[in-house]
Amino acid sequence: MGVLTLLRDNGEVICQRTGKNLEVVAVSARSRTKDRGMDLSDLAWEEDPIALARRDDVDVVLEMVGGETGTALELVETALRNGKSVVTANKALLAHDGMRLSRLAEENGVQLLFEAAVAGGIPAVKGLREGLAGNQIKMVYGILNGTCNYILSSMRETGRGFDAVLAEAQELGYAEAEPSLDVDGYDAAHKLTLLASMAFGTQLDFDKLQVEGIRRISAPDIQIADELGYRIKLLGLARRLPDGSIEQFVRPVLVPKESEIGKVEGVFNAVVANGNYVDEVMMVGRGAGAGPTASAVVSDLVDLARGTSVPTLGVPCDALTPAKLSNDEDLYRAVYMHLTILDQPGALAKVAEIFGREEISIASLIQREGREGLPVSLIIITHEARFANIRAARKELDALPIVVEPMHMMIIQEL
Amino acid sequence: MGVLTLLRDNGEVICQRTGKNLEVVAVSARSRTKDRGMDLSDLAWEEDPIALARRDDVDVVLEMVGGETGTALELVETALRNGKSVVTANKALLAHDGMRLSRLAEENGVQLLFEAAVAGGIPAVKGLREGLAGNQIKMVYGILNGTCNYILSSMRETGRGFDAVLAEAQELGYAEAEPSLDVDGYDAAHKLTLLASMAFGTQLDFDKLQVEGIRRISAPDIQIADELGYRIKLLGLARRLPDGSIEQFVRPVLVPKESEIGKVEGVFNAVVANGNYVDEVMMVGRGAGAGPTASAVVSDLVDLARGTSVPTLGVPCDALTPAKLSNDEDLYRAVYMHLTILDQPGALAKVAEIFGREEISIASLIQREGREGLPVSLIIITHEARFANIRAARKELDALPIVVEPMHMMIIQEL
Numbered sequence: 001m002g003v004l005t006l007l008r009d010n011g012e013v014i015c016q017r018t019g020k021n022l023e024v025v026a027v028s029a030r031s032r033t034k035d036r037g038m039d040l041s042d043l044a045w046e047e048d049p050i051a052l053a054r055r056d057d058v059d060v061v062l063e064m065v066g067g068e069t070g071t072a073l074e075l076v077e078t079a080l081r082n083g084k085s086v087v088t089a090n091k092a093l094l095a096h097d098g099m100r101l102s103r104l105a106e107e108n109g110v111q112l113l114f115e116a117a118v119a120g121g122i123p124a125v126k127g128l129r130e131g132l133a134g135n136q137i138k139m140v141y142g143i144l145n146g147t148c149n150y151i152l153s154s155m156r157e158t159g160r161g162f163d164a165v166l167a168e169a170q171e172l173g174y175a176e177a178e179p180s181l182d183v184d185g186y187d188a189a190h191k192l193t194l195l196a197s198m199a200f201g202t203q204l205d206f207d208k209l210q211v212e213g214i215r216r217i218s219a220p221d222i223q224i225a226d227e228l229g230y231r232i233k234l235l236g237l238a239r240r241l242p243d244g245s246i247e248q249f250v251r252p253v254l255v256p257k258e259s260e261i262g263k264v265e266g267v268f269n270a271v272v273a274n275g276n277y278v279d280e281v282m283m284v285g286r287g288a289g290a291g292p293t294a295s296a297v298v299s300d301l302v303d304l305a306r307g308t309s310v311p312t313l314g315v316p317c318d319a320l321t322p323a324k325l326s327n328d329e330d331l332y333r334a335v336y337m338h339l340t341i342l343d344q345p346g347a348l349a350k351v352a353e354i355f356g357r358e359e360i361s362i363a364s365l366i367q368r369e370g371r372e373g374l375p376v377s378l379i380i381i382t383h384e385a386r387f388a389n390i391r392a393a394r395k396e397l398d399a400l401p402i403v404v405e406p407m408h409m410m411i412i413q414e415l
Numbered sequence: 416m417g418v419l420t421l422l423r424d425n426g427e428v429i430c431q432r433t434g435k436n437l438e439v440v441a442v443s444a445r446s447r448t449k450d451r452g453m454d455l456s457d458l459a460w461e462e463d464p465i466a467l468a469r470r471d472d473v474d475v476v477l478e479m480v481g482g483e484t485g486t487a488l489e490l491v492e493t494a495l496r497n498g499k500s501v502v503t504a505n506k507a508l509l510a511h512d513g514m515r516l517s518r519l520a521e522e523n524g525v526q527l528l529f530e531a532a533v534a535g536g537i538p539a540v541k542g543l544r545e546g547l548a549g550n551q552i553k554m555v556y557g558i559l560n561g562t563c564n565y566i567l568s569s570m571r572e573t574g575r576g577f578d579a580v581l582a583e584a585q586e587l588g589y590a591e592a593e594p595s596l597d598v599d600g601y602d603a604a605h606k607l608t609l610l611a612s613m614a615f616g617t618q619l620d621f622d623k624l625q626v627e628g629i630r631r632i633s634a635p636d637i638q639i640a641d642e643l644g645y646r647i648k649l650l651g652l653a654r655r656l657p658d659g660s661i662e663q664f665v666r667p668v669l670v671p672k673e674s675e676i677g678k679v680e681g682v683f684n685a686v687v688a689n690g691n692y693v694d695e696v697m698m699v700g701r702g703a704g705a706g707p708t709a710s711a712v713v714s715d716l717v718d719l720a721r722g723t724s725v726p727t728l729g730v731p732c733d734a735l736t737p738a739k740l741s742n743d744e745d746l747y748r749a750v751y752m753h754l755t756i757l758d759q760p761g762a763l764a765k766v767a768e769i770f771g772r773e774e775i776s777i778a779s780l781i782q783r784e785g786r787e788g789l790p791v792s793l794i795i796i797t798h799e800a801r802f803a804n805i806r807a808a809r810k811e812l813d814a815l816p817i818v819v820e821p822m823h824m825m826i827i828q829e830l
Binding site for chain 1: 417421424430535542547551563628675691692693697700701706712713716718722724725
C-alpha cells in the first residue's frame with residue numbers, strides 16, 4: 001500500500017505540483033483488516049474490485065492486483081470501457097494484452113499509464129517515450145530484474161552457487177517463494193516487450209521473445225568470467241539492425257566489467273537507450289519495492305492531474321507496426337562456452353577440430369586442473385563467428401563422447 | 416544546427432509520436448551563408464531574430480542564441496509576451512532571469528521549456544519535474560559540466576597538470592577558448608540553480624550559490640585522492656537538511672571511487688536525485704554536443720505538440736518559496752587538505768597542535784618524501800568536524816611560518 005502512504009506523506013507537494021488534490025475515494029483488496037500502516041476507515045470499501053471501475057466518483061483506477069488474467073484484466077478493461085484512465089504496475093498483463101488494452105484506452109479517450117511496470121522507480125517509460133522522443137532509437141537494453149541481479153552479484157561476491165544464493169534471497173525477501181517469474185527471465189521479458197515497442201514503434205509481441213533465465217549459471221562461470229574481464233548479467237536487449245529487422249532477447253550474457261551496465265550491481269535496475277541524436281543515456285535506480293513502485297505510480301497520477309496525454313506505447317495503436325525479427329543464424333557473435341569433459345589424452349584435439357571445421361576462432365581457452373580420468377571444466381571464449389556455425393559447433397561438441405554434460409553457453413555482448 | 420537536421424532526419428517518427436508535422440517556418444542567425452550541413456533556402460530568413468517572435472505563423476520559438484542578456488533575453492521575452500511557447504537551452508539566461516520569464520510564460524498561458532539547459536541529452540529536467548513528481552526530494556546532485564569532468568578524468572589518467580590538459584581539451588574542442596564559464600564552475604552552477612528550484616520548489620537564486628572551479632586542482636591532488644580511494648569531481652549538490660534549510664554548492668569534492676557518481680568519467684554528465692519514496696535514481700549521458708542538445712530541444716517540442724503543460728519549474732511561480740540556505744559553519748564535514756610546508760624538525764607538531772585545538776581528528780596523513788629544508792606536500796584527511804572549526808584551522812595553518820602557500824582544501828562527500 002505504498003501509494004496510499006505516499007499520497008498521505010507527500011500530499012502537499014503533489015498538490016502544489018498538480019494544482020489538484022489527489023483524493024483516494026475507494027479501495028478494494030483481499031483483506032480489509034490487514035495492517036497496512038494506515039487507517040483506511042475513511043475510504044469507501046468495495047468487496048468486488050471491479051466495482052471500483054464502475055463508480056461515478058472515480059476518475060482514475062489504480063490496478064495493483066497483479067497477474068496477467070483474472071481480476072487485473074477485468075478491472076483494467078472495465079475501467080477503460082467506462083472512460084476512466086488506468087495506472088498499472090502490471091507488466092505481465094500489458095506484455096500479453098497491452099495491444100488490446102491500449103486500443104481500448106484510445107477508443108475511450110482515456111490514458112493507460114504504466115511507469116511502475118518497467119524498472120520500478122526509474123522513470124524509464126517517461127524517459128524513453130517522452131524524454132528521447134526526438135530520436136530514432138537504435139537500441140534499448142537493461143538490467144530489468146533486481147532479483148536476478150542481486151543473485152548474480154551475490155554469487156560473485158561470495159563464490160556460492162545459485163541454489164544457496166537463491167535460498168538466501170528468498171529469506172531476505174528479495175526473491176519470491178515461487179521464483180520462476182524472476183529467475184527464468186519472464187519478468188524481465190515482460191518489461192523488455194514494453195520497452196521494445198516504445199523504442200521501435202512496434203506491436204507488443206511477448207511470445208516471439210527469446211527468454212533464458214539464470215538457473216544454469218554456476219559459481220565457476222562467474223569466477224572465470226570475472227578473471228576474463230566480464231560480468232554475467234541477465235540482460236534484456238532489443239536493437240534495430242541495419243536491415244531494419246529487430247534482434248531481441250532476455251538472457252544471461254557476459255558484458256565487460258568496465259561497461260556502465262557491468263557496474264550495476266545488487267538489486268538495482270538499469271535501462272539504457274541509444275538514440276541516433278542523443279547517443280547513449282542510462283538510468284539507474286531501484287527496480288522494485290513498495291517505495292519505488294509507489295513513486296512511479298504517483299508520477300503517472302501527477303501526469304494525469306496535469307492533463308498530460310500521451311499514446312500508451314508512444315504512438316497511436318494504428319501506427320504500431322509488426323516487428324520483423326532478425327534471423328539469429330546470420331548474426332555474428334562471440335560466445336562463452338563452458339564444457340565439462342573427461343580429461344583424456346587427445347580430448348583437446350577433438351574439441352579444437354570442431355571449432356576449425358565450423359570456422360570459429362578461439363580467443364581464450366582455460367582448462368581448470370583436474371585429475372586424469374575425472375571430468376574437468378573447459379572454458380572457451382570465441383571470436384565473433386556466424387551464430388549458425390556456433391550452434392552447429394555446440395551440437396557437435398555436446399555429442400562428443402568425452403563431453404559429460406550439455407555445455408553452458410552464453411553470448412558475449414560488447415556494450 | 417542540430418535541431419534542423421534532427422527534424423529532417425527523424426521527421427517521420429516525430430510525426431508518428433505527435434500526430435503533427437513540426438514545421439520550421441523561419442530562421443535567424445548571424446550568418447546566412449555559413450554551411451550548416453543542410454539547405455535553408457526553403458525557410459523564411461529573418462535578419463532580426465526578434466522578428467521571429469512576432470511572426471503570426473510561428474507557434475514556438477527556439478532560442479539557441481546563448482548568453483544571459485541581449486538578444487537571447489529579448490527574444491524569449493518577446494516570444495512569451497506574444498503568446499508563443501519557448502524552448503531554450505540557455506541555462507545562464509534562466510539561472511539569472513528564470514523567475515521573471517516563468518512568470519511571463521504563466522501570465523501568457525504558454526510554456527517555457529528547457530530540457531537542453533541541464534545535462535544536455537539526459538532527460539534530467541523531465542525526470543525530476545515529472546518522473547519523480549510524487550516524491551519529496553531530499554537531495555539532487557550531479558556532474559553537470561562535461562568539460563570539467565573530461566579535464567579531471569584526463570588529469571588522472573595521464574598524470575598531467577591542469578594547464579596541459581586544458582590546452583589539450585581546447586584543441587580537441589572539448590573546452591572553449593575562454594574556458595572560465597566551464598572551469599570556474601559557473602556553467603554547472605547555472606544548471607544546479609535550475610535543478611535545486613525544481614527539486615525543492617524554491618525560487619531561482621543563482622547569486623547565493625557557493626561556486627568554486629577546478630583550476631587549483633593539481634596532479635598530486637588527484638593521484639593522492641586516488642590512492643586513498645577517492646575521485647575528485649566537480650560536483651553540484653543541493654540537499655534539504657533536517658531543519659528545512661538547503662545546503663547547496665558547486666565545487667570540487669572527493670567522492671568514493673566506488674560510488675556511482677565516482678565512476679562517471681570523461682565528457683559524461685550525471686544527475687542523481689534522491690526522493691523520499693523512490694530512493695536514489697541516477698541518469699547518465701552526454702552533457703553537451705549538437706546531437707544531445709538537439710535531442711533535448713526536440714523532446715520539448717514533442718511535449719508541446721502533444722499538448723503537455725507543466726509549470727516551468729514544476730510548480731506555479733506563486734508557489735515557489737525563497738530558499739532558506741543552511742549555515743555552513745554548523746555542518747559537520749570531512750575534508751582533504753593539501754598543505755605545502757617546509758620540512759623542518761617540529762613542523763608536524765605545529766600542524767598537529769592546531770588540529771587538536773580545533774577538535775578535528777585526523778583520519779589519514781600522508782607526507783610525500785622531500786629533502787630537508789625544501790617544501791613538501793602534506794596531505795591530511797580529517798574525520799567529520801564542525802565546519803567552522805575546519806575553517807578556523809585552515810586559517811591558522813595557512814598562517815604558520817612553515818606553510819609556504821595557501822592550502823588547497825576540498826570537501827569529502829560520501830555519496
